[in-house]
Amino acid sequence: MIRLGVNIDHVATVRQARGVTYPDPVAAAALVEMAGADGIVVHLREDRRHIQDRDLAILRKTVKSKLNLEMAANDEIIAIALETGPDMVTIVPERRQEVTTEGGLDVETHFDKLKEMTKRMHGRGIFVSMFIDPEPRAIAVSKELGSDAIELHTGRYCDAATPDERQKEYERIRLGVEEGLKHGLRVNAGHGLNYFNIKPIARLAGIEELNIGHSIIARAVFVGLDRAVRDMKALIREAERDADAPA
Ligand code: PXP
Numbered sequence: 001m002i003r004l005g006v007n008i009d010h011v012a013t014v015r016q017a018r019g020v021t022y023p024d025p026v027a028a029a030a031l032v033e034m035a036g037a038d039g040i041v042v043h044l045r046e047d048r049r050h051i052q053d054r055d056l057a058i059l060r061k062t063v064k065s066k067l068n069l070e071m072a073a074n075d076e077i078i079a080i081a082l083e084t085g086p087d088m089v090t091i092v093p094e095r096r097q098e099v100t101t102e103g104g105l106d107v108e109t110h111f112d113k114l115k116e117m118t119k120r121m122h123g124r125g126i127f128v129s130m131f132i133d134p135e136p137r138a139i140a141v142s143k144e145l146g147s148d149a150i151e152l153h154t155g156r157y158c159d160a161a162t163p164d165e166r167q168k169e170y171e172r173i174r175l176g177v178e179e180g181l182k183h184g185l186r187v188n189a190g191h192g193l194n195y196f197n198i199k200p201i202a203r204l205a206g207i208e209e210l211n212i213g214h215s216i217i218a219r220a221v222f223v224g225l226d227r228a229v230r231d232m233k234a235l236i237r238e239a240e241r242d243a244d245a246p247a
Contacts, residue, residue, distance in 0.1 A: 001237075001240065002202055002207055002208065002209065002210055002236050002240060003038035003039060003208060003209040003210070004036075004037050004038050004039070004209070004210055004212065004229070004232060004233055004236060005037070005038060005039035005040070005041045005066070005068055005188075005190075005209055005210070005211040005212070006032045006037040006039070006040060006041065006211075006212060006213065006216055006229060007041040007042065007043070007070075007190075007211055007212065007213025007214075007216075008025045008028045008029055008032065008040060008041070008042060008213070008217065009025075009041075009042060009043050009050045009051055009213055009217075010050065010213060010214055010217040010218075011023050011024075011025045011028040011217060012025045012042075012050035012051050012052065012055060013049070013050045016049065016050055025042065025051065025055050025059070026055060026058045026059060026062060028225060029059055029062065029063055030062065031225045031226060031229075032225055032229050033063070033064060033065050034226065035225065035226040035227075035228075035229035035230050035233075036229060036230060036233050037065065037229050037233075038065055038066065038209070039065050039066035039067070039068050039087075039088075039209070039211075040059060040063045040065060040066070040067055040068070041068045041069075041070060041090070041211050041213065042055065042056060042059065042067075042068075042069060042070065043069075043070035043071070043092070044056055044069060044070075044071055044077060044080065045072075045094060046072060046074060046076070046077065046094060053080065056069065056080070056084055056086075057084060060084050060085065060086065066087045066088065067086040067087050067088070068086065068087065068088045068089070068090055068129075068211070069081055069084070069086040069088070069089045069090070070089075070090045070091075070092050070131070071089055071090070071091060071092065072091070072092060072093065072094035073091050073110065073113055073114055073117050074094075078117055078120070081121070081126070082120060082121070082124050082126075085124060085125070085126065086126060087126070087127060088126065088127040088128070088129060088149075089121055089126055089127075089128055089129070090129040090130075090131050090151055090188075090211070091105055091114065091117070091128070091129070091130050091131060092105060092131040093105045093106065093131075102155070103133060103153065103155075104131055104132035104133035104135075104138060104153040105130055105131055105132050105138075107130055107132060107138050107141040107142050107145065108137070108138075108141050111141065111144075111145055114130070114145050114147075115145040115146055118145055118146040118147055119146060122146070127148050127149065128146070128147050128148050128149070129147060129148065129149035129150060129151050129186070129188060130142040130145075130147045130149075130150050130151070131150075131151045131153060131190075131191075132150055132151070132152065132153065133152075133153050133156075134152045134153065134172045134173045134175065134176025134177075135172075135176070136175075136176075136179050138150075139176060139179045139180050139183060139185070140179075140183065142183075142185065143183040143184070143185055147185065148185070148186060149185055149186035149187065149188055149208075150176075150180050150185050150186075150187055150188070151188040151189060151190055151209075151211065152173055152176045152177065152180070152187065152188070152189040152190075153189075153190075153191050154173060154189050154190060154191050154192055154193055154201060155191040155192045156169045156172075157169035157170055157172075157173055157192075157197070157201070158191070158192030158193060158194070158197050159192060170200060170201075173189065173201065173204065174204055177189075177204050177205075177206045177207055178206070180206075181206050186208050186209075187206055187207055187208060188207065188208055188209040188210070188211060189201060189204075189207050189209075189210055189211075190210055190211035190212060191211075192214075193210060193212045193215065194212075194214075194215035195215060195219065195231065195232065195235060198210070198212075198232065198235050198236065198239070199235060199238070199239040199242070200239075201239075202235065202236040202239035202240060202243075203239045203240070203242060203243040204243075205243060210236065212232060215232075216228045216229060216232055219231065
């Protein structure tokens with residue numbers, strides 16, 4: 001069964017918009033877990049625009065499922081990760097001006113840094129994943145640098161302007177899953193997934209985990225977090241059942 005990791009960054013975005021103490025992502029994590037999520041994902045950005053150091057420290061103590069820290073491979077954040085000890089880190093590129101993570105990590109250019117960082121994370125018992133575009137070279141290099149997993153960037157599939165383009169991007173992801181498995185990597189996927197585009201992705205055999213944030217928190221504004229998480233879990237289950245059904 002595909003696991004659902006829920007990214008709660010945007011609970012913190014609402015808090016930071018006013019610089020107050022609510023809504024608290026720590027409370028959100030507890031509700032999300034009770035609704036059946038398989039993991040909690042947070043991105044501690046260099047500019048601290050949403051998740052704060054305090055959130056990560058408390059979540060480390062309160063999360064009962066799995067804490068996945070999204071982070072750039074920068075020295076300050078690496079030190080925080082090593083000290084905090086999340087169950088898993090997902091390494092993402094980070095540009096200050098971006099609205100959200102815009103593309104996959106350039107694992108070739110940053111090979112040495114990523115390899116050294118991965119080794120340090122492993123020394124602390126932390127599972128490592130690289131957030132990359134679904135491209136054979138990026139997948140092979142992620143394996144070469146010692147990563148345990150890859151998270152395939154689904155943003156281009158989600159943003160596709162035409163059905164043809166969407167199909168093309170979907171095919172890239174499908175092949176990316178195959179390629180990742182061939183290299184012995186665990187394969188996750190995420191970014192831009194919502195209640196309307198999730199099913200084809202959740203039908204892809206071999207994906208272990210889907211990491212979803214914005215659409216779930218956005219729906220929670222209207223229906224509550226519990227319902228928003230359960231609705232997403234139900235769609236993922238339906239898609240898996242469709243995939244298993246005889247043709
Ligand atoms: N996976 C990764 C690596 C991300 O950087 C993000 C965004 O923080 C997500 C998944 C979730 O994306 P979205 O908020 O669009 O669901």
